[in-house]
Amino acid sequence: MSHHLNDTIVALATPPGAGAIGVIRLSGPEAIAIADRAFYGKSLSAQPSHTVHFGSLRNEQGRILDEVVATLFVGPRSYTGEHVVEVSCHGSDYILQEAIQLFVRLGARLANPGEYTLRAFLNGRMDLSQAEAVADLIASSSRASHAIAMQQMRGGFSDEIKKLRQELIDFASLIELELDFSEEDVEFADRSKLEALVHRIQRIIKALLDSFQLGNVLKNGVSTVIAGRPNAGKSTLLNALLNEERAIVSEIAGTTRDTIEEVLNIKGVQFRIIDTAGIRDATDAIEAIGVEKTLQKVQSSALLVYVFDVAATQPEEVRADLEKLVHENIHVLVAANKMDLNPYTKQEHYFPKDSPAHYHWVPVSALNKMNVDYLKDSLHDAVLTKKVNLESTIVANARHYEALQKAYESLARVLEGLSAGITSDFVAMDIRAALHHLGEITGEISTDDLLGNIFSRFCIGK
Structure with a gap:
């Protein structure tokens, strides 16, 4: 990516399409001068910064385009x-x-995607992590994803990384100094203090790495599958959760042939709810495809709401279904549906207390919307199993996760080297690698290819 910072750029900063107001943004050394040539009112070049002025916009022939x-x-x-x-x-x-x-004819050029934020980064107005958070903030669709983006954009994550990096630089400089005096065999860096520092930085990085799974979920939404046998009430439950008639409900088994996906916001966390075809031996080729899709969706999801009819499904059938569906990385809620038909149903009837399987049990009547709010609370709690402070540092960016992982591995090699008593030049090499990967996060270490990949995903006007 080439950076023509001497150009003045122009783009629409608001979404395209008719609306009450549209905002056009000019940025660059000639932005004020170019705007002045088309703006009829006060001379913008003579006005102080952060001021607002009313006037008319006219073309080269003096025709008024707009007030x-x-x-x-x-x-x-x-x-x-x-x-x-x-x-x-x-x-x-x-x-x-x-x-x-008009602005293009007067000397501006059309902006590239993300070029305004790229210039903010290159001009030192924000670091790379904060710049990426701008895109996340624009895309945020829930309180949780908004909180993570705001925390990152305000520099919380960057400050933490910069502090770790600076502490490592201080020790690295002493190691590098030793290399300059290698013939004298002197030791400026206290190895025990270096080892303690590396252990402490690793603990902090490990906590950030561990937060990625939650951060990714909060940023992109929780993939949640509703699965069960035909006529268990899956589509009725989806409609009850959404509080609208989204899925077709019928007494005919196998009505849902394809997956239906909807978004549900529960207490600021976004869930991508997927209603699936009933699990059974398919009666035709189309239903067979639907059942196969159900199994695929379950395998790629974080949450499973298994729905069964308490009046029609035997305990061994429930356990057999769950054995097919459950995998290592999925959290399971068992929705015992149609409780109005069999109100004395208890969890231990299906899962004895000595059973190795422990699933969160939610008795519901989807048709009557009984306990639907409790199911929503259970979904929310399944994601936030720990009390999560959304103002704390949470990693939600895959690029940051990869850089942290590489930094952690480089620090592990530093510890191995110290334990083995290797020479300072090899220790310094591993420390430099860790510094490099941490610097990639904030943009202190960057390449044109990296910047091009990041900012090309932004909208034009940002």
Whole structure:
């Protein structure tokens, strides 16, 4: 990716399509001058930063395109660290496109995806981890994903990584100094203190690595499958959870042939609920495909809501179904449905107390919406089994996870080297590797390919 920071760029900063207002953003050394040539009102070049001005936008022939409000940010006190002008127009596609083309004719060029945030990073307004959090914040669709993105964007994660990295640099400099005096056989770095530091940094990194599974779930939503036998009430339960008639409900067994996916927000955590075809020996080729899809969805999901009819399903059938469905990385809730038909059903009838299988038991009547709120609470608790403080540092980015993993491995090699009594140059090499991987997270170590991959996923106006 080439970085033409001397260009002035322009793009629509609001979503495309008709609306009340559309905002066009200019950024670069000539942003104010270019806007001034089209803006009729006060001279923007003569105005102080962080001021708002009303006027009209006119083309080269003096024809009024729109009455607008121009917001002025004089660099470096702006999002990108450059001169920035945001022009708020009426949200007509025609007006917005005419205005953007006017700014292009006056000397700006169209921005690339993520180029505004890339410039903010390159100009030192934020580090790479914070820049990535901008995209996560825009994409956040629940309280939990919003909290993680905000915490990262405000520098909480970056500050923690930078602090660890600086402590390691302080020791690394002493090791490097030893290399300069290798002939004198001197030792500047206390090996026992270095070993204690590496152990402490590893513990912190391990906690961050352990948070990734939860962070990824909170960021992307919890994949949750509703499965069970035909006519167990799976689709009725989905409708009850969503509080709408989303799935077709019928007394005819095998009504659901394909998966149905919907999003449910429970206490700020987003669940991707998947209703599946009933598990049984299929009667035709289409139903067989549906059953196969059910098994595939269960294998790739984090949560399973197994639904069974308490009036029609025997305990050994329930246990046989769960034996097919349960895998190592899935949390299971057993929804004992149609409890209104058999209210004396108890968990121990299906899972004796000495049974090795321990599943969370939720008695429900999906048709009557009995205990549906308790099921929602159980789903939420299944994800947040520990009291999670969403303001604490949680890793939710796969790139960060990979860099932390590599840093952890490099530090493990440092400890192995210290234990084996290897020479300072090899210890220094492993410390440099750990510093490199930690630096990749915040952007202190970066490449054009890395930056191109990250910022190409942003929207054009950001």
